[in-house]
Amino acid sequence: MNRPARQGSRLPYALLTSLALILILLQVSGCRREQSVPAPTETTASSVPQDGGTLVRRLEADINTLNMALIGTGPEREVMSLLHDPLIEVNERLELIPGIAERWEISEDKRSYIFYLNPLATFSDGTPVRASDVVYTIRTIADPATESAQLSSYFVGLDPLRTRAIDEFTVEVGFDRARASQLAAFNIGILPEHFYSKGDFGEDFNDTVLGSGPYVLTKRDPGQQIILERRKDYWRTTPHIQRVIFRIIPDDAVAWNAAKRGDIDETKMTSDQWQLERNRPEVTSTIDIRRFYSLDYNFIAWNNRRPLLADPRVRTALSMCLDRAAIINNVYFGTARIITGPFTPDQNAYDPDIPPIEFRPEDAARILASLGWRDTDRDGVLDKDGKPLAIEVLLSAGNKTSNLQAQIFQDALAKIGVRLDLVRVDGATMISRALEGDYDATFLAWGLDLDPDPYSYFHSSQFPPNGMNIVYYSNPEADRLMEQAREELDPAARIALYHQLHGVLAADQPYTWTVQPSIKWAVNKRIQGLRESNGLGLFLWYPGQYEWWIPETMRKHDAPAPEGSPQ
Amino acid sequence: MAAWLGRRLAYALLTFFGITVAVFFLIRAVPGDPVTYHLMQSGRGLSAPPEVIEQIRRTHRLDRPVTVQYAYWLADLARLDLGRSFVDRRPVRDRILEKLPNTLLLNGAALLLALMLALPAGIFGAARPGHWFDRASGVIFLLLYSLPAFWVALLLMDLLSVRLGWFPLLGATSGNYSDLSGFEKLGDRLWHMVLPVATLAYGQFAFFARFTRSSMREVMGAEYLTAARARGVGERRLILSHALRNALIPMVTVLGVSVPVLLSGSVIVETLFAWDGLGRMYYMAVLARDYPVVMGMTVLTALATLAAYLITDALYPVVDPRVRVGGERS
Numbered sequence: 064m065n066r067p068a069r070q071g072s073r074l075p076y077a078l079l080t081s082l083a084l085i086l087i088l089l090q091v092s093g094c095r096r097e098q099s100v101p102a103p104t105e106t107t108a109s110s111v112p113q114d115g116g117t118l119v120r121r122l123e124a125d126i127n128t129l130n131m132a133l134i135g136t137g138p139e140r141e142v143m144s145l146l147h148d149p150l151i152e153v154n155e156r157l158e159l160i161p162g163i164a165e166r167w168e169i170s171e172d173k174r175s176y177i178f179y180l181n182p183l184a185t186f187s188d189g190t191p192v193r194a195s196d197v198v199y200t201i202r203t204i205a206d207p208a209t210e211s212a213q214l215s216s217y218f219v220g221l222d223p224l225r226t227r228a229i230d231e232f233t234v235e236v237g238f239d240r241a242r243a244s245q246l247a248a249f250n251i252g253i254l255p256e257h258f259y260s261k262g263d264f265g266e267d268f269n270d271t272v273l274g275s276g277p278y279v280l281t282k283r284d285p286g287q288q289i290i291l292e293r294r295k296d297y298w299r300t301t302p303h304i305q306r307v308i309f310r311i312i313p314d315d316a317v318a319w320n321a322a323k324r325g326d327i328d329e330t331k332m333t334s335d336q337w338q339l340e341r342n343r344p345e346v347t348s349t350i351d352i353r354r355f356y357s358l359d360y361n362f363i364a365w366n367n368r369r370p371l372l373a374d375p376r377v378r379t380a381l382s383m384c385l386d387r388a389a390i391i392n393n394v395y396f397g398t399a400r401i402i403t404g405p406f407t408p409d410q411n412a413y414d415p416d417i418p419p420i421e422f423r424p425e426d427a428a429r430i431l432a433s434l435g436w437r438d439t440d441r442d443g444v445l446d447k448d449g450k451p452l453a454i455e456v457l458l459s460a461g462n463k464t465s466n467l468q469a470q471i472f473q474d475a476l477a478k479i480g481v482r483l484d485l486v487r488v489d490g491a492t493m494i495s496r497a498l499e500g501d502y503d504a505t506f507l508a509w510g511l512d513l514d515p516d517p518y519s520y521f522h523s524s525q526f527p528p529n530g531m532n533i534v535y536y537s538n539p540e541a542d543r544l545m546e547q548a549r550e551e552l553d554p555a556a557r558i559a560l561y562h563q564l565h566g567v568l569a570a571d572q573p574y575t576w577t578v579q580p581s582i583k584w585a586v587n588k589r590i591q592g593l594r595e596s597n598g599l600g601l602f603l604w605y606p607g608q609y610e611w612w613i614p615e616t617m618r619k620h621d622a623p624a625p626e627g628s629p630q
Numbered sequence: 631m632a633a634w635l636g637r638r639l640a641y642a643l644l645t646f647f648g649i650t651v652a653v654f655f656l657i658r659a660v661p662g663d664p665v666t667y668h669l670m671q672s673g674r675g676l677s678a679p680p681e682v683i684e685q686i687r688r689t690h691r692l693d694r695p696v697t698v699q700y701a702y703w704l705a706d707l708a709r710l711d712l713g714r715s716f717v718d719r720r721p722v723r724d725r726i727l728e729k730l731p732n733t734l735l736l737n738g739a740a741l742l743l744a745l746m747l748a749l750p751a752g753i754f755g756a757a758r759p760g761h762w763f764d765r766a767s768g769v770i771f772l773l774l775y776s777l778p779a780f781w782v783a784l785l786l787m788d789l790l791s792v793r794l795g796w797f798p799l800l801g802a803t804s805g806n807y808s809d810l811s812g813f814e815k816l817g818d819r820l821w822h823m824v825l826p827v828a829t830l831a832y833g834q835f836a837f838f839a840r841f842t843r844s845s846m847r848e849v850m851g852a853e854y855l856t857a858a859r860a861r862g863v864g865e866r867r868l869i870l871s872h873a874l875r876n877a878l879i880p881m882v883t884v885l886g887v888s889v890p891v892l893l894s895g896s897v898i899v900e901t902l903f904a905w906d907g908l909g910r911m912y913y914m915a916v917l918a919r920d921y922p923v924v925m926g927m928t929v930l931t932a933l934a935t936l937a938a939y940l941i942t943d944a945l946y947p948v949v950d951p952r953v954r955v956g957g958e959r960s
Contacts, residue, residue, distance in 0.1 A: 269719060
């Protein structure tokens with residue numbers, strides 16, 4: 064009976080010992096692994112960009128398709144932007160600059176656009192990018208049968224008859240109406256007709272791609288990684304980095320660990336990670352943390368159709384109870400800014416002279432009292448005609464920051480007798496209830512287009528399902544300003560109209576604009592040539608990532624290049 | 631036996647259809663719309679023109695009554711076609727088959743490891759009740775069983791990967807996997823499995839160890855063991871063959887329940903370790919209301935569960951001669 068007892072005890076002993084070992088190691092917090100790559104200093108890094116090397120980027124999710132016309136998610140846009148050059152590029156100041164089109168003209172009636180393609184532009188199979196490819200791409204995107212959910216909205220009103228190739232490298236795109244926002248829509252890649260017209264467009268091109276961009280796809284391991292290699296015969300200034308690996312890492316905490324280990328070269332950081340880690344020596348020695356603003360903003364949507372919330376004075380009073388300073392300091396650790404209207408301060412449509420609504424709960428209480436709200440039944444909640452001033456707020460259960468903001472708001476409102484009921488639901492439920500108008504209020508964020516036109520969010524013709532006016536806001540003056548602005552092609556006049564609109568919306572408060580959080584991005588210090596854009600960040604503008612380079616002394620992740628690949 | 635099997639198969643088939651009907655109608659009754667959710671994912675609002683949205687609904691037959699949708703789904707199922715995902719348009723069958731090996735490998739290894747450690751630990755504890763090991767393990771098993779997996783995973787990652795650099799942080803293979811030789815490939819895979827398998831296994835280990843111990847203790851008090859001991863049977867033989875065999879009977883049921891878990895995967899471990907498996911796919915499909923994928927996974931897990939129960943029941947007579955299938959008198 065001795066032997067089995069000993070056998071039985073050996074494993075648990077080992078287990079206990081290793082458990083004890085783990086506990087001991089956890090105490091030794093000073094024990095940290097040194098980075099395998101030396102931290103770059105001013106002396107090791109030369110200032111002349113060197114070609115070559117592998118950049119490892121993080122993707123938050125796998126891509127669902129490689130078909131540019133069918134993409135919808137952020138990761139898909141990131142990967143596609145390296146595989147397809149756009150007809151028109153955008154630079155770090157959000158200005159439209161030549162891409163495949165070296166210049167363009169807009170017709171007298173502002174309804175047709177003529178693009179002159181750069182004859183040097185080629186797809187990665189060597190064929191030139193022709194006017195016929197542009198016509199094919201735009202017609203395909205605009206055709207409802209393509210189901211191009213994201214891109215089709217940019218080509219509403221396309222006139223297929225006036226969309227034609229004038230000659231091999233000149234193309235006309237016509238519309239049945241004039242739109243100031245139209246030009247920015249041509250910031251899209253071009254699909255080669257000879258490749259995409261063979262086969263079922265919806266089903267056959269999700270795993271394969273042919274584009275005109277500086278990189279080509281060499282490998283895709285579903286759920287793991289996507290590997291791109293630099294083209295040998297790229298038609299314009301070649302980017303420095305030879306290979307780009309996108310590693311798919313869904314979890315933020317794990318991605319940050321991977322960045323600290325040097326497994327990946329860049330990742331977005333959460334505000335919590337930024338606050339906790341940014342000053343640690345082992346972080347600052349290897350990681351460069353950048354901060355910038357992107358084209359999005361957070362807001363509280365008020366359902367203007369609810370009798371309680373129909374009066375702009377009530378909405379303004381509620382906005383006065385949002386302590387933005389507390390939100391900026393406690394939720395975003397000082398890394399967010401107040402916004403007052405439907406644009407971001409990096410867009411020239413934003414009027415910086417419009418004052419923010421101050422945190423003044425006493426004034427809010429006075430406004431509500433003047434509108435007849437009194438606590439007649441002494442239950443701590445204001446009421447009028449027997450109805451309490453109680454508002455239900457829909458929150459996305461997983462969204463930590465909007466939950467925190469809602470709690471701060473709830474506390475402030477409770478003090479003046481307004482009850483905020485927080486209801487947490489999952490993302491899909493929240494979206495359908497918002498689109499059906501089945502809510503009082505909800506915390507949302509919009510990602511904005513390059514063009515500032517807010518027509519779809521605030522024009523009275525845009526109630527769902529026609530558009531995204533999910534708050535059912537309707538004001539004839541705002542309608543007129545938006546209608547004028549979207550047809551005004553003179554930039555200065557258009558900006559003036561949007562400044563007026565900004566004032567009208569700030570007074571009406573269809574939303575309570577909360578704050579715009581800044582984006583924090585970690586990039587390994589071996590990467591040189593970094594520049595960020597306020598609005599677009601590190602990627603998705605030209606030249607952006609194409610300026611990045613890695614000194615030869617700091618190369619890693621470099622697998623032997625496949626046969627015949629450019630060096 | 632044949633009659634018993636036939637009856638059980640008929641019940642299983644009925645149950646299977648019951649499950650598919652329930653899930654098919656329930657997932658559609660949950661608020662949230664697959665088309666608008668997918669379109670809103672970009673955060674740019676639902677700017678798609680209404681005719682494009684209608685077209686997408688038509689393609690996925692979402693414009694038809696739910697009963698008609700179910701009839702179409704059943705007809706497709708009869709041809710072993712699980713439909714196409716709303717999200718990436720790929721056949722659901724391909725998506726499942728692509729991720730199935732990853733999930734089986736991870737969960738199979740974890741279950742095996744947990745059992746291999748739990749049986750000896752449980753038996754030893756039961757053989758020496760009150761021994762310091764038994765008392766300590768009682769506390770440790772309870773502790774392990776209650777530790778949340780996401781916390782343990784992040785702790786293991788921070789310690790063994792970020793600080794000590796012993797194991798890779800995530801993924802199933804290294805980036806240069808395809809350049810490795812056969813032997814190196816095996817090593818690379820095992821090296822990547824250590825942390826996720828450990829995360830999955832510790833809770834199961836604690837559960838099985840406690841289960842083995844209590845089941846053993848129950849049997850150890852039986853009169854037939856006292857009789858055997860009186861006959862002079864050695865303590866080792868008494869425990870390993872007389873007691874263990876009976877103690878393992880309830881284990882068959884528990885293992886039967888574990889089989890479907892092998893297929894359904896683990897959301898937390900797969901998400902944290904960027905392990906491309908079925909658990910995360912299923913979870914994301916539910917969030918995105920990707921009905922065909924949800925139904926595909928329902929079919930897979932329902933079939934696995936029903937098969938496991940059937941096999942478990944058929945195995946009872948083998949481990950316990952007192953049980954007869956088919957209800958004949960013993």
